[in-house]
Amino acid sequence: MASPWLRPPSAPIRGVKALVIAAIVLVMLYPFAYVIFASFSAAGSTMQASLIPSEWTLDAYRAILQGGVVTRALWVSAGVTLVGTAMSVFFTITLAYGLTRTREVPGAKPILYLVLFTMLFGAGIIPNYLLVKGLGLLDTYWALILPGLISAFNMVVVRNFFMQIPTELFEAARIDGAGEVRIFTRIVLPLSKAVVAVIALFYAVGYWNSFFGAMLYLNDASKWPIQLVLNQYVLQGTPLSQFENPNSVPPPAQAVSMAVVVLATLPILVIYPFAQRYFTKGVLTGAIKG
Amino acid sequence: MLRVRWMYAFIIPGFLFFVVFAYVPLLGNVVAFQDYSPFLGFTGSPWVGMANFQALLTGPELIDSLRNTLIISLLQIVFAFPAPIALALLLNSLLSERVKRVVQSIVYLPHFISWVIVISIWQEVLGGAGAVSQLAQLFGGDSVNVMSNPDTFQLLVTLQVIWKETGWGTIIFFAAITAIPQDLYESSACDGAGPLRRIWHVTLPGIVPVIMLLLILRLGSVLSVGFEQLILQQPAVGADAAQVLDTFVYYRGVLGGDWGISTAAGLLKGIVGTLLVLAANKLAKRSGAEGLF
Numbered sequence: 022m023a024s025p026w027l028r029p030p031s032a033p034i035r036g037v038k039a040l041v042i043a044a045i046v047l048v049m050l051y052p053f054a055y056v057i058f059a060s061f062s063a064a065g066s067t068m069q070a071s072l073i074p075s076e077w078t079l080d081a082y083r084a085i086l087q088g089g090v091v092t093r094a095l096w097v098s099a100g101v102t103l104v105g106t107a108m109s110v111f112f113t114i115t116l117a118y119g120l121t122r123t124r125e126v127p128g129a130k131p132i133l134y135l136v137l138f139t140m141l142f143g144a145g146i147i148p149n150y151l152l153v154k155g156l157g158l159l160d161t162y163w164a165l166i167l168p169g170l171i172s173a174f175n176m177v178v179v180r181n182f183f184m185q186i187p188t189e190l191f192e193a194a195r196i197d198g199a200g201e202v203r204i205f206t207r208i209v210l211p212l213s214k215a216v217v218a219v220i221a222l223f224y225a226v227g228y229w230n231s232f233f234g235a236m237l238y239l240n241d242a243s244k245w246p247i248q249l250v251l252n253q254y255v256l257q258g259t260p261l262s263q264f265e266n267p268n269s270v271p272p273p274a275q276a277v278s279m280a281v282v283v284l285a286t287l288p289i290l291v292i293y294p295f296a297q298r299y300f301t302k303g304v305l306t307g308a309i310k311g
Numbered sequence: 312m313l314r315v316r317w318m319y320a321f322i323i324p325g326f327l328f329f330v331v332f333a334y335v336p337l338l339g340n341v342v343a344f345q346d347y348s349p350f351l352g353f354t355g356s357p358w359v360g361m362a363n364f365q366a367l368l369t370g371p372e373l374i375d376s377l378r379n380t381l382i383i384s385l386l387q388i389v390f391a392f393p394a395p396i397a398l399a400l401l402l403n404s405l406l407s408e409r410v411k412r413v414v415q416s417i418v419y420l421p422h423f424i425s426w427v428i429v430i431s432i433w434q435e436v437l438g439g440a441g442a443v444s445q446l447a448q449l450f451g452g453d454s455v456n457v458m459s460n461p462d463t464f465q466l467l468v469t470l471q472v473i474w475k476e477t478g479w480g481t482i483i484f485f486a487a488i489t490a491i492p493q494d495l496y497e498s499s500a501c502d503g504a505g506p507l508r509r510i511w512h513v514t515l516p517g518i519v520p521v522i523m524l525l526l527i528l529r530l531g532s533v534l535s536v537g538f539e540q541l542i543l544q545q546p547a548v549g550a551d552a553a554q555v556l557d558t559f560v561y562y563r564g565v566l567g568g569d570w571g572i573s574t575a576a577g578l579l580k581g582i583v584g585t586l587l588v589l590a591a592n593k594l595a596k597r598s599g600a601e602g603l604f
Contacts, residue, residue, distance in 0.1 A: 030404075030506045041401065042414060048474070049417050052432045055442055059435065116325025119318050126318045132326050139333040142585045145577030146557070147564045148339025152332070154349075170328050201317035230425030233539050237565065248427045255431045256543060275440065282431045289423050297416055300482065 053286075060279035063272075080272035081280035091281055093243070094250040097162070099288075101246060102228040105166040109224040113171050114217060117179035118205055140173045146237070153238055164238035165231060165246070172227075175220045182216040183209060215299055222296045229288055247285045255281060343575040363575035373576060375551075376559040379465070383536045383555065386469040388529060394473050395480030396522060400510055402481065403488050418478025426539040429475055434458050458544070461552040468540060483525070484518055491517035524595050531591030534584045556580045 030038075054072060060081055062074030085091040116136075123130040149168060158164040186209060194204050210217070232248040239245060245253075253259050255278045343363055345356040367373045398418065405411045421429065436442045439456035447455055457467060495513050504512060538557040545553040554562075556576065564573030 046417055052436050056432050056435055112325050115321045119321030122318060126315050132322060136329055139329060141588060142581055144336030144339060145581055146560050147570060147574040147577055148336035150565060151339050152336045168332050171325055201314050226423050232425060232427050248425050251427045251431060282428055286424060286428050
């Protein structure tokens with residue numbers, strides 16, 4: 022966007038800017054770097070503030086990936102994320118498409134308003150808990166998926182995108198004899214890849230990161246997803262080793278904690294570069310005019 | 312030509328979800344008017360009228376958590392709200408597209424990391440055994456634990472929000488900045504305005520409507536502060552500093568079994584919050600911004 026008439030500012034201003042930016046980048050990245058290095062450190066907590074460990078080891082990862090609590094929690098999170106994201110995306114885009122024709126479909130407009138109202142007023146923690154309990158979903162993985170299956174905000178983002186598709190395309194397809202389902206899968210979806218990718222990402226991140234739902238609805242510790250395990254063993258300080266193989270010599274507790282943090286962050290770091298190019302496009306289509 | 316019946320096939324599953332998981336729980340709020348017992352259920356529990364609300368408003372707990380909520384909200388509005396505006400202006404003033412993109416991808420990242428991970432990472436750097444503490448000991452000082460100090464906790468919470476969300480918050484301001492016509496910059500540059508004056512007289516006025524809208528909406532949700540963020544840290548610093556309205560409902564209701572009173576607190580917060588958002592929206596519209604709905 023740099024126009025030819027823009028000249029670089031004076032040297033002192035550029036210097037100050039460079040310093041500020043460097044400071045911001047450092048503040049953002051240092052904690053991540055510290056945690057990653059700490060997870061490979063054989064010395065554990067005696068790192069003495071130097072970032073690079075004096076002795077490298079994979080013991081921490083070996084210990085937690087042996088098939089204990091952390092391994093199981095990672096699988097739970099992965100499963101819930103996959104199933105949840107697929108279901109959420111499916112039901113969000115179908116509802117969004119169904120609500121694009123509020124004029125022709127009787128009842129669609131009130132339904133749209135009912136959906137929008139949920140963004141304004143939620144029932145609160147206790148009534149939701151009582152509902153999940155009443156439906157018999159306590160201590161099931163469905164409790165992590167069903168209560169947040171569709172986000173009204175994401176639905177609005179997708180609906181706005183669908184509304185921008187020229188209706189002539191649909192008319193033409195209808196004249197050619199295509200049914201509504203065919204129009205949806207062959208015309209609407211291929212044109213909406215970017216927005217579907219964005220909401221899929223948002224849902225996936227949401228499921229992977231979800232903590233409170235699990236804390237509320239899962240008493241059975243053997244079903245816990247990774248975020249809850251992280252809270253228990255890293256933040257609340259419950260020793261992890263008692264649940265692991267008692268015969269092996271435990272690696273330093275700090276390295277183990279940090280390895281759990283790294284493993285819980287890894288999926289986000291892996292998909293982040295791929296998803297990034299959709300952010301601006303996808304967020305802006307929906308967020309500006311909600 | 313539109314086959315209306317098919318459209319219902321698209322609508323009904325999603326709508327059923329909202330009926331069951333958004334509207335049925337609304338009815339669950341009757342618990343606020345009951346001395347609810349899980350064994351007796353909705354139908355068996357005795358009705359107590361407004362007694363739960365009375366107990367809430369006369370007891371000290373609600374007032375304490377309301378005060379903490381408002382203090383944290385205020386700190387966030389004063390410090391966390393302007394941060395993305397400043398960062399967006401700074402990044403926008405960079406001439407190198409490549410540097411801009413790299414910095415953007417770095418500052419967006421924490422938004423996608425869960426609160427559990429963010430706090431674990433902070434704990435590791437700023438906690439009692441963390442990097443800062445080690446550094447302090449290296450220079451002969453005492454170990455410091457910023458993470459469990461109730462006196463500075465509310466500032467800490469604000470700093471965490473700034474760290475996690477500032478980068479992501481710039482997106483909307485970038486969008487607003489892109490919408491400013493380029494010739495405004497060119498003509499002001501021709502009139503001799505330097506880079507700082509162009510920011511002050513062109514960029515800032517150009518994004519003021521978005522700033523106003525977001526600020527007003529933020530005021531509307533003044534009763535909601537990061538729930539997960541607080542509930543994760545409450546054990547470390549104690550209720551005096553960390554108890555907010557949402558954590559009050561959780562501790563008192565789910566853990567304490569005081570279903571009626573905590574539902575009343577949640578309902579009160581929901582109603583006041585909704586009224587605030589509606590009022591904020593009206594204010595946004597009156598101030599000339601587009602409003603949200």
